[in-house]
Amino acid sequence: MVREMIQKTLDYVDSNIKEDITAEELAEIAGYSVFHFYRLFQSAVGIPVMQYVLRRKLLYAIYEIGQGRKKNDVVYEYGFETYSGFYRAFIREIGYTPAQYLREYKAKRPYKINIFQEEHIMVSNKLISEVLVNWGLQDAKVSDIVFPETGEISDCAKYVGSNMVIKYTANLGSVKKANQISKALNSVGLTAPSVIPTIDGKEYVTVGELYFTLTRKVEGERVMASGLYLDDYKEKARFIGEIVGQLDLALAKIDTIAEEADLGKCVREWAVPALKGKIDMNPEAMEKYAAQFCDLYRDLPRQVIHRDPNPSNIILAKDKWGFIDFELSEENARIFDPCYAATAILSETFEEGNEDKLLTWVGVMKEIMYGYDSVVKLTDAEKKAVPYMILANQFVSTAFFAGKDKYEELYWINKAMTEWIGRNIEKLCM
Incomplete structure (x- = not known):
């Protein structure tokens, strides 16, 4: 009430x-x-x-x-x-x-x-300044984090000063996991957000039901998806695949607690039933794709993955690169990461009906996978599963966005993406 x-x-x-x-x-x-x-x-x-x-x-x-x-x-x-x-x-x-x-x-x-429909965490700059007392930074400037290409404003983090980020969530498990992964990656020479301890040495501060962490900002620029469609897209896309591969190699060596995902079950028992009648795809074909994916999914190498390597979570500088936002990391098929990176790029640049651009994206996707393969060495099962993993990602993303006002625009984009990928799935084969 x-x-x-x-x-x-x-x-x-x-x-x-x-x-x-x-x-x-x-x-x-x-x-x-x-x-x-x-x-x-x-x-x-x-x-x-x-x-x-x-x-x-x-x-x-x-x-x-x-x-x-x-x-x-x-x-x-x-x-x-x-x-x-x-x-x-x-x-x-x-x-x-x-x-x-x-x-x-x-x-x-x-x-x-x-x-x-979803959890909304709104935190005032005043409260954040009060929390920052724990770091002696109560007078630091606090500003929204806005993603350049989409205009989305983060609802779980803000900038502090020019080189720090404060995050807040009601999920303590995700805080501990992200901190653990970031420290492990930094220890092996990869760039990830570094946790800044409070004055009394704590890694996070609790206020009511929220947990606040302060990290050093990863220096560099977020990857801009639109830039991957320029003349040198092959080199840029292959590089994205290579660094996602390097990240997954490092994550495979990390001993961390991460939830075990069953993407096959999620696709077959939730996403596909939820989308029937909502997208322009034959229900029998959807069931067929889901069954084929489940058969392939069982044989795919699994490990801890990033889970959300979209362009805005990849940071590039002149002589280094890094990743941010490990809160969603989980144990899953390792090719989820490069496939998700490819579909995230398509989502941010999608133009329905622009077949030339869509076919260029197929080239972008393949170069990402070639770059990833050059680092981690894909198995034959993984190569065969790529187009089905991409379609499975789309089933899940579209079902998640459906009916949520916050994601209405993303729903219509991903719906059209899913329909196009379903019609052109053979073009995605490695």
Whole structure:
């Protein structure tokens, strides 16, 4: 009942985002006293109600400014008396000037927050500054992490100063796993985020149900998926495959606790049934592909993998490279990583109907696999399983995104990707 009422107020905020919304108004909609509503809202959403309203106004406004509208007209419509007032609020809440934000990132229309569909962790800069006392960094600048090509804002991490990242999660297991893997990789000369201990030597800080960790930022630039379609794509894609292979070689030697995944069961018993009738693919063909994948999956070499080697998690510098975000690492078939890297690149650059570009992606995918093979030496079973692993990844990703407001755009992209891959699966054979 409480969550339903809070969700009702979240929907009201988005529907009336240009109006002068008050906490009293939202409390009345929810049916609680203002005092009680304040506590319930922050417990469910993570930040105070009026800060939430302000943040939504800022994100909607910067999106419209990014679309080319006059900034003074936009900020006035969203309730700011002057542009300077908007400017100060944007810096305080987001951590960038509006001009810097639009110069460096793609401003994306804010997705609908739905607290019934997935966990949303919203943490205010004020709380983070209070947590940073544990490192003696309470006066450090805190800013949002925005992914350049997609415009997505991280909901589990922020920059601290110019060279640190603070992460927060309700999953202590993922914190310990990521820290353990990062330390192990750094110890063998690979670049990964290094944990910064608190003043009293702790690796993480607990606040309520959240766990905060501070790491040194991996220096370099995130890989830009669009850059892999330039004239020298073969060399760049092969390099991606090589470094994913080097990462997996190192991960194979790490003694860490990681969940054991059964991707075959996930595809056959959950993803394919969930997608029947939702994607343009013959149900019998889907069942056939799932069965073929399950048969191949049993013979694939398994180990601890990254699990999320998308371009934004690969960091390149002049003389080195590295990976970030090991929270999802698990024990799985090792070719999951290079196959996932390939489909993540397609997801960020997909243009439905652009057959020339899609066929170029097939070349990108194969070069990634050739690069990976040059490092880890794929078995015959792995080479045969590549197109089925890619389609299996797509079944799982599309089923996961289905029906989630936050991922609506990704759902439609991955749906179209899955349909195209299903029609062209023979082109993906090694």
